Amino acid sequence: MQEDFLHYLWKFKKYAFAKAETTTGLPITLINVGQHNHLAGPDFFNTTLVIGNQKWAGNVEIHLKSSDWYAHNHETDAAYDNVILHVVWEHDVEIYRKDNTAIPTLVLKELVVEKALRSYKELFNNQSQQWINCENSIREIPQMIQSNWLERLYFERLTRKTEHITPMLNKVNGDWEAALFVLLMRSFGTKVNANAFQSIAEKIDFSIVRKCAQEPFRLEALLLGMAGLLPENTIDSYPMQLQGEYEFVSHKFQIASDGVLPVQFYKLRPDNFPTLRLSQVAQLYHKHLNLFQKMMSAATVAELYALFDIKASQYWDTHYSFGKDQKKRAKKLSSSFIDIIIINAIIPLRFFYNQYLGKDESEVLLSMMHAIKPESNSIINKYNSLRDRAQNAQETQALLELKANYCDLNKCLSCAIGNYLIKH
Template sequence: MQEDFLHYLWKFKKYAFAKAKTTTGLPITLVAAGQHNELSGPDFFNASLHIGDQLWAGNVEIHLKSSDWYAHHHEKDPAYDNVILHVVWEHDVEIYRANNDAIPTLVLKDYVSPQALKNYKKLFANQSQKWINCDVDIKRVPAMIEENWLERLYFERLARKTDLIKPLLEMVNNDWEATFFILLLKGFGTKINASSFQSIGEKLPFSVIRKCAPEPFKLEALLLGMANLLPEDTIDSYPMQLQGEFEFILHKFALDSSGILPVQFFKLRPDNFPTIRLSQIAQLYHKHPNLFSKVMTAKSIEELYLLFDINASIYWDTHYSFGKEQKKRVKKLTKSFVDILLINAVLPLRFYYSQYLGKDEGELLLKMIQTIKPEKNSIIKKFEQIRAKTKNAQETQALLELKSQYCDVNKCLSCAIGNFLIADS
């Protein structure tokens, strides 16, 4: 038995509250369960209830045993002086306020259905043998409950990604375009080079990007140079020209190229080589110098796909790295790669930006993410073994949020799926 189960029972009234009485036999009539407090202090603030004929307003504290009140030294803490009801699973000692008045106690185990308790124990049993606590029973959850929960989880995930964007925005003095550029660079770096690409974006004033964007050669020279990818000793004319241009830009704008995290080629598919990705983002900002504005005002996912219809520069048609010629193939951004950018950079920033403007774009963002194909990874594959196939990226993003923020930390009692399985008879 965990204390959070008692919180769940009290918060969602999963007990026979109409029959509830204190340990002294006084009837309890619940008016409001109060506001759940997950910080220090009593567990529920501003509860309201009748005990006998007296109406009480104040806080509710919950413990497994009455004696936990003293074990936690609440009798010495003024924050607990306004507790009007002590809710426990087992009553083993009387509890008193600082003025020696007894605190009314409700013993929950006397009012909880045996089935709910059985369901709770089943959900948390044999955890070491299960991938997630509900891996056997999740398929029993009605589609409507699951769909509504996954929609909420998607927006929780967007909000968490917003927390990662905030420090970037502060670092660039609330320049949204600069923030977007850094996020895109990070996305173009993929998992292997995300940090190094982000360090390039953080090192470059976005004003310089704006000035170089009209000439893609200049912007490509700048990005490849900052990434330390331009060979100094080469007979290949293109990197020689890039090197010369980079040195000119470096001097002209008094840029500092030190401190950039090194890029990696190891374990990367050729299409993800940093040379290719940096050339593509240079072409992207050349084609759309007002990219941020276009992305923030796009009305459909199709508009966003058109914005990212980009190829690397012509040199890379026959190269993946400098000096090594390959069979000709245009290095175009694939739809699957653009999907990753939309999921991890574009839509989270748009969510944050709409909040900043005081706009509600929830329905539009939901429509956009539901148009994107579902992601493929080991977690989604495992979910699809125990429940229905995923239909779109909104669902896969929500399932990733569910796994990391609920399943992995046993927050089943805060999960709509867990709530249904405990209450289900």
């Protein structure tokens, strides 16, 4: 039995509330269950009820056992002084406020609707043997309920993805274009080099990026040099030229690479080598002035894809790293890589920027996410085996949020799918 289940019973009146009475035999008439509180303090605020002939307005606290009141030290916490009813599964001790007045207690154990209790037990049985609690039942959930829930989960995930943007924006003194540069650098670094690429971006004032971007060779030299990727002793003319350019630029703008995290090649596919990715960033910023405004005003995913129609500089047509010739192939951005950037950088920043402006572009963002192919990984593949296949990136992002922050935490009673299964 989880305390969340008692919250569910109280919130949705899934008990014989017409028979409710205190442990001292006084009838309880519920007028308003109150507002569910998910933060510190009593579980429900602003509840209205009648106990005996006395009307009360205040807060409700819920526990598995009455004695949990003392186990959690509520008797000494002023936040609980206005509790008008203690709702429990089992009553094992009388409880009192700080002023020694007794708090009425309602025991739910004998009042629960049998079907709700049975559905709850079925949902949480054999947890250790299941990937998710509802894996045998999720196909039964109506498509409308799943779609609405996954849309809400997507925006929950989007909100979490924007939490790091505020400190990032503060670091660049509110310059949105600079914040975008940091986010894009992090995305171009992929998981392996995300932190290293971000550390490079944060070491270079964006005004310098703007100036160097007029000549892509200069910006490429700056990025590769800051990453420590330029060989010092080489007979290859291109890295020699880059090294000379980096020395000039770093001296001119007084930039040093101290504090930049080392980049990694280990376990990376050649197309994700940091040499290529940094060259592509340089070409992106050379091709597009005011990149932030273009990305914030794009009406479709196709417009965003067009912005990323770039390739690494010509040297990389025959190289993945310095000094090693390879078969000639232009190193363009793949559509799957662009999708990752849109999902993890552009749309979260645009969502955050719209909030800053007081605008609501939810439908535009959803339309963009619906136009992006569904992601493929072990979690999505498992969900696809249990329910209808995810059709787009909005669904897959929502499913990742569902798994990490609901299924894995057994928060079925906070989930629309779990709620449906218990109600039905």
